[in-house]
Amino acid sequence: MKLPFALAIWFTASLCLAQSDHNNLDKERPLTFEDAYSIAYRSYELQTGFSAFAFQKRQPQYGLRTEIQYGIAKNRDLSIGWDPVFDSQAARLRGNNLELSYFEGLTREIGNSPAVGYRIEAELPTTGSVRDADVRARLVLTKRAKTYDKLHLNLGVAGNGKLAFGAILGYSLPLGYPRQFDTTLLAELAVEQSRQASGQNHWAGVGIRRQVDVTTVLDYSIRMRFKSAVTENRNALIFTVGLSKSF
Numbered sequence: 001m002k003l004p005f006a007l008a009i010w011f012t013a014s015l016c017l018a019q020s021d022h023n024n025l026d027k028e029r030p031l032t033f034e035d036a037y038s039i040a041y042r043s044y045e046l047q048t049g050f051s052a053f054a055f056q057k058r059q060p061q062y063g064l065r066t067e068i069q070y071g072i073a074k075n076r077d078l079s080i081g082w083d084p085v086f087d088s089q090a091a092r093l094r095g096n097n098l099e100l101s102y103f104e105g106l107t108r109e110i111g112n113s114p115a116v117g118y119r120i121e122a123e124l125p126t127t128g129s130v131r132d133a134d135v136r137a138r139l140v141l142t143k144r145a146k147t148y149d150k151l152h153l154n155l156g157v158a159g160n161g162k163l164a165f166g167a168i169l170g171y172s173l174p175l176g177y178p179r180q181f182d183t184t185l186l187a188e189l190a191v192e193q194s195r196q197a198s199g200q201n202h203w204a205g206v207g208i209r210r211q212v213d214v215t216t217v218l219d220y221s222i223r224m225r226f227k228s229a230v231t232e233n234r235n236a237l238i239f240t241v242g243l244s245k246s247f
Helices: 002-017
Strands: 044-054 061-073 076-082 085-087 092-094 098-107 115-124 134-144 150-160 162-174 183-193 200-213 216-227 236-246
Touching: none
Parallel strands: none
Antiparallel strands: 044 061, 044 236, 061 076, 061 085, 076 098, 085 092, 098 115, 115 134, 134 150, 150 162, 162 183, 183 200, 200 216, 216 236
């Protein structure tokens, strides 16, 4: 009887460790900002999401972002991802690059001091030279606003030679807490320097993360790019639905 009992305890503990949390925010799930906390140590998380890009002056685009994360240590995780986009106007697939990412949470929120983390990413071409790799870095700050809601500030820089800077102000609010804790409302306002043309890109978005079970979170969002350095991308609407699964 001891062996089955020990296996049951091990299985239960594994489930407790392998949890997806609707209130733990990752980039692109479903908005572009993230919070200053990593996934759990030794846990895996598969994240995938379908996006539809609707434009006023061109045909739509469709994306299927997929990423897998692993908690390599306490407050640290690694991830590898792929973000292909089908351009219906050009009738071709773009984004055949692999994304490698490292995140580290430096400090947790204490008193008036926010939680602080950072992310370093490299987008590696699957064809061509490694010199064409794109490198991005992001500083992440998370601070409780009132009782349960939080503010998130993401400051980023990206480039391969020419640098581009950006900032995202995010907001998250658990709905129904403390009576119910399975849904988080998200919102963001962002600005970044364009790397396609001279000027800036501005967008805003709202989203929902919904806990389905202890290991699964569904997400939905809509974003509007109300200013773009590329004229044909102006006033674009981006609809996203996704899934996060821990194991």
